[in-house]
Amino acid sequence: MIKIRKKILAVLLTAAMLVLMSSLVAWSDEQPATDDGTSQTEQTTDDGASADDKQDDKKDDKKDDKEKLRTDEEGLADMSVVAENDSYKLYFDESTTNFAVQSKSDNYVWWATPLNADKDENAKTAQKKNMQSPLYVVYGDVSSHTSQRMSIYDASIKSDDFSFEPIENGVKVIYRLSKIEAEIPMTITLEKDNVNVSVITEEIKEKQATDTSGLVLLEIGMLQFFNAAGMEDEGYMVVPDGSGAVINYNNRRYNAQAYNGEVYGRDTSIGMLTRPSKTEQVYLPVIGAVTNGEKTNHGYMAVAKSGETCASVNATVSGQNSTSYNNTWFEFKVRAEDTYYMGNRKLTVYEQGKINQPNLTVGYYPLAKENLSYVDIAEAYRNYLIEQKGFKDKSDNIKNSYYLDLYGGTIKAQSIAGFPVNLETAATTYEQAQEIIKQLNELGVDDIVANYNDFNGAGIKGMITADVNYAGTLGGKDAYKTLAEYVGSINSKLFASAGITSMKDSGNGYSYTLNACKAITKAYATTNNWDIAFGIPNQVRLVTKTTLSPYYWPDLYNKIIKSFTSEGITTINLDDATTLLYSDFSRENYSRADTMNKLVEGYKQFKDAGFTLLASGANAYALPYVDYLTDVPVTSSNFDLFDYDIPFYEIVIHGYLPYTTKAVNASANANDTIMLALLTATPVHYDMMYADPNDFTDSDYETLFYSNYKGWLEPSAKVYKLYQDELKDFANLHITGYNRISGDEMETEFDGGKTIRVNTREMTLTVNGKEIDLAQYGLKGETDE
Incomplete structure (x- = not known):
């Protein structure tokens, strides 16, 4: 009898282990953080994945393995042109609210959400839904002092609980989130050289929360996977942390923390219980990416045009976010939250009343050029400052x-x-x-x-x-x-x-x-x-x-x-x-x-x-x-x-x-x-x-x-x-190129082809091909004179 019980127990343990193993993704041995810093289990919960979703995983995985990835042409065939100009066409999918921008010069397509997100073999249902969401929201529960994240796909798109209407040069979509009794309007418009995506904050509708109960919108993430690069792509993302930083696609830094930097620094009217980390500030509300190599020389520059004062810059790489994609995006905190102690209890309180933020607008500027680089992203942003903000050449x-x-x-x-x-x-x-x-x-x-x-x-x-x-x-x-x-x-x-x-x-x-x-x-x-x-x-x-x-x-x-x-x-x-x-x-x-x-x-x-x-x-x-x-x-x-x-x-x-x-x-x-x-x-x-x-x-x-x-x-x-x-x-010349020769050696090119090369480890300086003796300026030992 005891032997039979042991056999039954062994079978049950084996079955449990198999079920556990089947739920792990390809990166599970690395235990990565998700894009919003939660664990994989927490992310699934936050995205509202149900038991049915978990069952769908098995079906979807088998089906997706057999399905051929859709081409850009096949994807666009299911969409309608809602605006166009001399350079671009703006496509919109009436069943998913996905949109795409196509260049008329070479037919390259920038996708708002990945065309084949539902076929990502390294993502489970919750992540696939997130990838198919133009927006995601974070909402707070006033009574429990907790917050959760929800994808628009889960909250609105999959149940067809949205509507849309044509507007000048684009389309307006209204997402209805029945779970939190909210309504979020978003416009997509084609401008001369960019696509503007905007959440109209004054038209957001919510059930009013009280001081002790109810749900409130806290954050809205916009186009988290815009032009996201896959594991087969070569290139990098650019974030404006301090002087600026590059995150290479697929850099295998799965255990690193996902990047989050508050645009214009921290709001000092929000309390801090402990000293914040000493970091550089995000001075510029801009992000970008370059996809290069044999396939293409395309990318984009995105700038938070409005609402940037409540924005943060985010970035993750493939594997880190339990998907196969590398992506950077803006997240907007539409209501502030503060934390304090009441005795030994730590409580979170949320800003009350109507959302007190301007429209959340991001302009996405497609870029295409041979040898495209971060210099072109910086130039595109500078042109934006000159044309839209009055930045002048001094x-x-x-x-x-x-x-x-x-x-x-x-x-x-x-x-x-x-x-x-x-x-x-x-x-x-x-x-x-x-x-x-x-x-x-x-x-x-x-x-x-x-x-x-x-x-x-x-x-x-x-x-x-x-x-x-x-x-x-x-x-x-x-x-x-x-x-x-x-x-x-x-x-x-x-x-x-x-x-x-x-x-x-x-x-x-x-x-x-x-x-x-x-x-x-x-x-x-x-x-x-x-x-x-x-x-x-x-x-x-x-x-x-x-x-x-x-x-x-x-x-x-x-x-x-x-x-x-x-x-x-x-x-x-x-x-x-x-x-x-x-x-x-x-x-x-x-x-x-x-x-x-x-x-x-x-x-x-x-x-x-x-x-x-x-x-x-x-x-x-x-x-x-x-x-x-x-x-x-x-x-x-x-x-x-x-x-x-x-x-x-x-x-x-x-x-x-x-x-x-x-x-x-x-x-x-x-x-x-x-x-x-x-x-x-x-x-x-x-x-x-x-x-x-x-x-x-x-x-x-x-x-x-x-x-x-x-x-x-x-x-x-x-x-x-x-x-x-x-x-x-060199004082008043513009920078036209920047090249990292090695980890310690770099060269900058200026107007007229003038160059400066330095090696920070060996402390050498070369100006227009001439090596400068730094010792005579007190920077490298004493001179022999």
Whole structure:
């Protein structure tokens, strides 16, 4: 009897193992993350796969193996032409809502969703449905504080619960999602050189949730598999992380985390429970891909034209997302969510009310060219900025300037009669700033673009700048005027930095609390200082900051313009107001999109008043308005999924806008930063203070430990001389080509066929075929002279 039981148990265990093995995909031994970061089981649940779906897997797999893959011609035969122009035809499938763009010149087809997605042998039913979905949504349950993802195919298409109608140059589709009682309209229109896909947010219909129950739309992913490349394709995807990065198709990095980068950085009005990872920002809302090799030289550039302030850039490779495809796409967070602790319980709350975002619009620009590359994607994006956003060529004003950031002072605890007292403490007085610049000029640096951080009382105290307010701690008005006159006399520029976003204290008419933004929870939106060791908020040593509500900016712009103009200061840096973007959840119509619009209005106002703007980093919306730009990254965040970095940002702006790198002496490896800057003929940049940085431990300046001017004057002057001697002719040229010869050796081509080649490991520089001796510029040992 016992033997019989053992045999029965053995049979049952064997059967269970067979069932388990049959459910695994080809990549299962690698245990990949899905495209949204969930496990394979969670993804199936999120996509609503039922037991019937699992049964369908077996049937579909057997049927798909026998079916021949459809050709482009066969796919288009089932579709209708809904728009066309001189270059393209737009096809639409009335039964699936899939669409395609066909080139009239060579008949190449860009598919919105893969034509043969249902035949992917490496994907199960849930993934196949996802691949056939023009959109997917993430919705939150207010009562359970949880969220789930759902494909439009599952929610609407497979049950024919959608409708469509022709519109000018395209078609409008309305998806009805009965499970969450929502309706989402999407338009597809053919423009002159691109296809616009747009979710019309003001026409989204939802059943209104209460504070304690109901479902709310949180995110909408758009065309996740647009022109997705298969395992047989050669090529790569481009993402705008930092300087830019390339992800090769089929790079077999199955265990790497899928890429997700928030466009324009994190919304600081949304709380963080732990310190975020240190990464580069996504400054440009653009993605692209190139498919090359023997088959084709085609690709695309896609730009988030509207709704980019709530977008993130995403990318996965074949195997990583349990499919055979490589894909990059935009995902839009239409409602914000915040997390907090109630006792030991972690809770998530969702933004309530009507969706407060503009239309979510992505323009897909087909590209076709022999030897197509990421340079063409960058050029297409630059043309978009010029034609649609007013980005202008400032090449007449571009020189290989020396960029300098000076730091005036901050609040520092000092001992008075044995008691610690917080006092204004100078790091670089006006007289000392003049001495630093004078010493640089005596070393041969004759074109300096200097940004003076915390040059006034408001900056030192961490308040909002509303007027010039010369700092007595730094020397007063006369000393500043003397400094400004000297800088002008040596053909250089001095920019005064004015902070209009963050405040550590009340003053100048703006309260730390009364005028601050609020989070979803209605608490004040604060920027934490993080404990270096544990990654948790540290409010003991450093003061937290709140952010000024954009509601007050129009009045603030007027105050600054009036005060600075009256003092003869028309060169200004608005601090982080070109990179920091946040919401104010205490007011209606103050989403990040509204904040961006308020900022752009401000840039225009300053320009109309005759100001010259320097930006310490710039999101795309600021580029048309800035005159000088610092802190352009030379690398990406170096995520595991990336194959290599490219100077995508530099290609977009070089020869159009004067710009520089992040501070060389702030880099982990100064020589690497210099070599990568030389590669694109990008002038270099240094941070300096006159005082000993070690005196500023436990203050806002504690991270500037590297910045004492004494050790950087001569080395930086030598690098400046290198630019003047060898790269002077490259300053205002456009980049026309970029080639990675090896992992360490790269070459950039400019207008007229001029070239710069560097080897970052061996530290060699070759300009137009001539090898430059870097030793004489202090970059490679000592010269023999």
